[in-house]
Amino acid sequence: MKSILPIIDSGRSTGLVEPFAEKLNAGASPFVRNSVTDLQINLGKLCNQACTHCHVEAGPTKTRENMDSRTADRVIQLASGCSQIKTIDLTGGAPELNPNFRRLVQAFREMGLRVIDRCNLTVLSEPGMEWLAEFLQSQQVEVVASLPCYLEDNVDLQRGSGVFKRSIEGLLRLNSLGFGMPDSDLSLNLVFNPTGPTLPPDQKVLEQAYQKELYQRYGIRFNHLLTITNLPVKRFAKFLSKRGELEKYFQLLEQNFNPVAAANVMCKTLLSISWDGKLYDCDFNQMLDLSLGTAGTKTIWDIDNFSDLTEQSICVADHCYACTAGAGSSCGGAITS
Numbered sequence: 001m002k003s004i005l006p007i008i009d010s011g012r013s014t015g016l017v018e019p020f021a022e023k024l025n026a027g028a029s030p031f032v033r034n035s036v037t038d039l040q041i042n043l044g045k046l047c048n049q050a051c052t053h054c055h056v057e058a059g060p061t062k063t064r065e066n067m068d069s070r071t072a073d074r075v076i077q078l079a080s081g082c083s084q085i086k087t088i089d090l091t092g093g094a095p096e097l098n099p100n101f102r103r104l105v106q107a108f109r110e111m112g113l114r115v116i117d118r119c120n121l122t123v124l125s126e127p128g129m130e131w132l133a134e135f136l137q138s139q140q141v142e143v144v145a146s147l148p149c150y151l152e153d154n155v156d157l158q159r160g161s162g163v164f165k166r167s168i169e170g171l172l173r174l175n176s177l178g179f180g181m182p183d184s185d186l187s188l189n190l191v192f193n194p195t196g197p198t199l200p201p202d203q204k205v206l207e208q209a210y211q212k213e214l215y216q217r218y219g220i221r222f223n224h225l226l227t228i229t230n231l232p233v234k235r236f237a238k239f240l241s242k243r244g245e246l247e248k249y250f251q252l253l254e255q256n257f258n259p260v261a262a263a264n265v266m267c268k269t270l271l272s273i274s275w276d277g278k279l280y281d282c283d284f285n286q287m288l289d290l291s292l293g294t295a296g297t298k299t300i301w302d303i304d305n306f307s308d309l310t311e312q313s314i315c316v317a318d319h320c321y322a323c324t325a326g327a328g329s330s331c332g333g334a335i336t337s
Helices: 002-010 020-025 069-080 101-110 132-138 152-159 163-176 203-218 234-242 246-255 283-288 318-324
Strands: 038-042 087-091 114-119 142-146 188-192 224-227 270-273
Touching: 002 234, 002 283, 020 318, 038 069, 038 283, 069 101, 087 101, 101 114, 132 163, 142 163, 152 163, 163 188, 163 203, 188 203, 203 224, 234 246, 246 318, 270 283, 283 318
Parallel strands: 038 087, 038 270, 087 114, 114 142, 142 188, 188 224
Antiparallel strands: none
């Protein structure tokens, strides 16, 4: 099974399932970017964790693959000139470890844009990051925090020893500042990823279980739970391959293809920007280096406005089955009820 990994990473048809593009041609709506309302900006692969499900293959050693000041300046310039943009989604790695994180947040908030920080929670207690929680509060940043389970053993298995305890401490710190609390306008959402090759359970049912368990066990409150299907690329694909489960997982995703979810995928209103300024249709395509659908290879220095990239087809490959299986999956959680 290891021999299939280079094919997956290339974005070519895996041969394990019906090619995703053919599935769309057989009746589902083609993927076309209708507008650019969301920018998802990957600030780099540097992270204080190295999780088994990470499609970015982020970790503590990825010190070179991080956005520099020149690239950050250009992103700010383009965002300021595009009235379509409503949401900035900052991700990584741990985006907060990038030295440009604070000024990017401040610039986008001054534009009146909604800013999301995809936080792994343990970064809040990293040495030198004592400023982070209060900064997110002062800028009214929406925190989307990873917590794959409310049970310690499950979290530490996926994310590393001691991660659960530090995550709980981080959530309590955010709660103390108002995040996720009743009658507060500071948003705190949690993210669930399955620990193995399965689809997420019903998002609303699981959200209720999380809210009950986290409050009863630790007094923690949050707004919503977002369920995200693990993408069979990079580190998670290698994890499945070693266990002999990669083919079975692809087939599970294909068997649960949902045309309603496919009609509402996030890439139809989103652009993904890599740490080095390249443009992609989504963060997953970015990790596979799959160029924009019809636009070819583009960077932030090749365009004058993000709106120039509307009404263009989106590059798809077999990993797209993950976003269209079951209730669907996006960075905002399930697509359908």
